Amino acid sequence: MTADPTPPAPATPAGTAHRGRCATAPRRARRWFWALTTTAVLAAGVFHQELRSAPSPGTGLLVLVSALVLAASAIQAARILAVLAAPPRLPAWRRTPGTRPTHRGGHERRWEG
Template identity: 65%
Template sequence: MNTTGIHVRRARRWFWTLTTVAVLAMGGLYRALGQTPSPGTGALVAVSSLILLASLVQAARILTALAGPPRLPRLSRPRPGRRREAGAPRPANPDQGGPAGHRAARPTHRPDRPASSRKGTSPCATTAPSASTPTSPPP
């Protein structure tokens, strides 16, 4: 018998054990909700609710592992270009005119949008006084 068979049998046993615990916790919760309100009843509701929740979550995880679709295998090697040694220079990227991995700077002016629709600008601040505009000296 291989080890995967042992693990599957153990997982199925835990699944049915957790399902039984969930049914018993639901019965305890049902009885607690039917009793008169008291601190003991509140404690019984809280404990049985937590046991019910924990056992259902674990049983669902086991069921997903047993009957769910197969997962994709994890990559055992790091992705290329993600890590480099400390202190190593970055290779040049001729397409962007800078070090590899850096994005090109976003243009500050977009001719397809009016200036008033850009973030951080108000319609009043779109025109700056130019050198040809005469200004009067302060009085």
């Protein structure tokens, strides 16, 4: 038999496999933010240029497309910026009540009346 030329993947400790994805998420979000911002600036330039040109069906179509691209990229960039600039969120187990029971049996409020 022939030996397999590819070595086995290195073993990762339990619970650390997801850290690489979590560490690159903000970097990927920043990259998308700047790409969308650049797209919005370019679309604004095309929009301005077409508004100054002579009226024609082609000009109207370019105005429409550039306005839609400008609006979509600016809105999405604003959404990403809002997430990046927001304060850090609580861990998932602290956001959802009832997932970690307390000494009384849970986070739910009991009716005493």
